[in-house]
Amino acid sequence: MLIEIENLSVTFTAHGRQVRAVENVSLNVKAQESFGLVGESGSGKSTILRAICGLAPISGGSIRINGKPITHNRAFSRQVQMVFQDPYASLHPRHTLDRTLSEPLAIHGLPLTDAAITKALTDVGLPPNFRFRYPHQLSGGQRQRVAIARALMLQPEILLLDEPTSALDASVQAETLNLLSRLRAERGLTFLMVSHDLAVIDHMCDRILVMQHGRAVEELTRDALATAQMKTEYARSLFAASADRMLEG
Amino acid sequence: MSLLSVKNLRVTFDTEAGRVEAVRGVSFDLGRERLGIVGESGSGKTMTGRSVLRLIRPPGKIEADEMTFDGIDLMRASETEMRSLRGPRIAMVMQDPKYSLNPVMKVGAQLTEGLRQRDKLSKPAAYAKAIDALNAVQIRDPARVMEAYPHELSGGMGQRVMIAMMLIPNPDLLIADEPTSALDVTVQAEVLSILDNLVKTRGMGLIFISHDLRLVARFCDRVLVMYKGKVVEELAAKDLMHAKHPYTQGLLNCLPRIGGTRQPLPSLDRDASWAL
Numbered sequence: 224m225l226i227e228i229e230n231l232s233v234t235f236t237a238h239g240r241q242v243r244a245v246e247n248v249s250l251n252v253k254a255q256e257s258f259g260l261v262g263e264s265g266s267g268k269s270t271i272l273r274a275i276c277g278l279a280p281i282s283g284g285s286i287r288i289n290g291k292p293i294t295h296n297r298a299f300s301r302q303v304q305m306v307f308q309d310p311y312a313s314l315h316p317r318h319t320l321d322r323t324l325s326e327p328l329a330i331h332g333l334p335l336t337d338a339a340i341t342k343a344l345t346d347v348g349l350p351p352n353f354r355f356r357y358p359h360q361l362s363g364g365q366r367q368r369v370a371i372a373r374a375l376m377l378q379p380e381i382l383l384l385d386e387p388t389s390a391l392d393a394s395v396q397a398e399t400l401n402l403l404s405r406l407r408a409e410r411g412l413t414f415l416m417v418s419h420d421l422a423v424i425d426h427m428c429d430r431i432l433v434m435q436h437g438r439a440v441e442e443l444t445r446d447a448l449a450t451a452q453m454k455t456e457y458a459r460s461l462f463a464a465s466a467d468r469m470l471e472g
Numbered sequence: 473m474s475l476l477s478v479k480n481l482r483v484t485f486d487t488e489a490g491r492v493e494a495v496r497g498v499s500f501d502l503g504r505e506r507l508g509i510v511g512e513s514g515s516g517k518t519m520t521g522r523s524v525l526r527l528i529r530p531p532g533k534i535e536a537d538e539m540t541f542d543g544i545d546l547m548r549a550s551e552t553e554m555r556s557l558r559g560p561r562i563a564m565v566m567q568d569p570k571y572s573l574n575p576v577m578k579v580g581a582q583l584t585e586g587l588r589q590r591d592k593l594s595k596p597a598a599y600a601k602a603i604d605a606l607n608a609v610q611i612r613d614p615a616r617v618m619e620a621y622p623h624e625l626s627g628g629m630g631q632r633v634m635i636a637m638m639l640i641p642n643p644d645l646l647i648a649d650e651p652t653s654a655l656d657v658t659v660q661a662e663v664l665s666i667l668d669n670l671v672k673t674r675g676m677g678l679i680f681i682s683h684d685l686r687l688v689a690r691f692c693d694r695v696l697v698m699y700k701g702k703v704v705e706e707l708a709a710k711d712l713m714h715a716k717h718p719y720t721q722g723l724l725n726c727l728p729r730i731g732g733t734r735q736p737l738p739s740l741d742r743d744a745s746w747a748l
Binding site for chain 2: 237238240263264265362363389392393394395396397398400401404405419420421422423425426427448449450461464465
């Protein structure tokens with residue numbers, strides 16, 4: 224198993240109250256697998272991704288990658304990278320794409336070449352002459368491509384995708400999902416993906432964990448989802464609410 | 473008589489780089505029904521919604537042959553008249569709760585502000601009404617939300633707070649700009665049923681702006697499909713899945729489906745003639 228999460232709990236303290244965002248969630252992701260997390264807002268699915276990256280306080284349980292407990296050092300960021308939901312907020316507004324894409328290389332002391340930046344842009348389907356543009360000169364879909372390119376600069380094995388297409392139009396969503404599928408196939412990436420759209424998760428993921436109120440409700444394979452073989456009431460209601468996303472009309 | 477009538481609406485921006493036509497001759501009539509406006513970003517659907525409230529800042533210009541709401545000529549109404557319409561008669565739920573709520577005011581203060589100022593309610597009465605409004609949009613712990621700042625709420629919660637705020641003065645027409653795109657399917661269904669209820673029981677008119685075709689097909693009565701500032705197709709929502717225009721069909725085809733193949737999704741090939 225590439226990613227092993229055991230009994231993970233995340234607790235935030237705000238105004239003296241404790242908010243238990245994630246409680247005792249366990250999941251395993253194999254190398255080169257695509258694993259999906261679904262659930263309503265506040266169910267803790269994004270918090271799990273943030274906990275892996277060290278952006279949320281872990282109050283219990285463990286996260287291991289390749290059998291080793293995670294430490295948030297440089298080696299970790301070369302292995303695991305994240306793409307955030309909102310491409311309008313996740314890119315620095317006053318950095319050119321060139322600077323955004325160069326920074327990971329500079330931090331890690333890797334050779335910084337023109338070719339590396341141009342290749343990063345063309346790999347995600349952006350023209351090389353976009354290199355000195357600012358984020359505000361791009362559309363939402365183009366920005367999300369830049370966010371994906373940035374995440375791939377250090378050639379990680381694992382991509383954490385937090386609602387990567389929910390801010391995008393249907394046609395742009397299709398292009399972005401196709402891009403992610405292609406990159407996964409080409410580079411043998413492992414995806415841990417969060418989405419509230421069951422159709423997107425079904426299109427992208429092999430296995431799915433349904434979450435509610437910070438707890439794991441049910442794990443499903445893609446086949447079980449497509450044939451509606453869920454065991455819990457909540458997973459079924461989630462599926463029923465997405466009935467218009469089924470194959471036939 | 474229809475609640476809102478719009479004829480040949482145009483929104484243009486004179487910029488340094490030339491004239492940008494955001495909306496190019498949109499006409500529609502709205503009764504006490506649910507009208508959906510769908511299209512991609514940049515298609516002019518938000519601008520159409522904002523024009524009804526005359527909420528377009530210079531250099532943006534609104535022109536229309538006719539724009540009347542309940543007998544009031546919106547093109548000729550004074551700024552004072554417009555202000556008395558905005559909120560109590562026509563309300564708009566904006567797209568992004570992150571930018572539409574005041575970040576340095578507690579949610580409770582924002583919800584009760586209008587009630588205290590406009591309706592001159594006492595503090596406890598305004599508080600009680602705000603709590604009711606939060607309950608109506610299925611917020612589980614309204615007392616906590618009243619004391620929270622917007623950044624302490626999730627996107628879905630923020631969106632519901634905005635809807636609650638807009639519904640407090642009981643408007644006749646609600647313009648909802650992507651009101652549920654930050655919400656997940658189960659909460660989305662709840663919010664839609666709240667809106668649906670208001671249309672049915674109070675006879676409110678609803679303009680529902682969204683990029684989600686399937687949602688609009690399920691929820692609205694009638695749909696306008698916009699592309700580059702024009703309405704390319706108008707149809708009954710139940711017929712959306714059998715749309716005739718290649719743009720509408722293309723938008724439907726590029727959506728992933730549960731149980732579908734893992735083949736790359738078809739992309740949308742745009743035809744220059746659609747924009748003419």
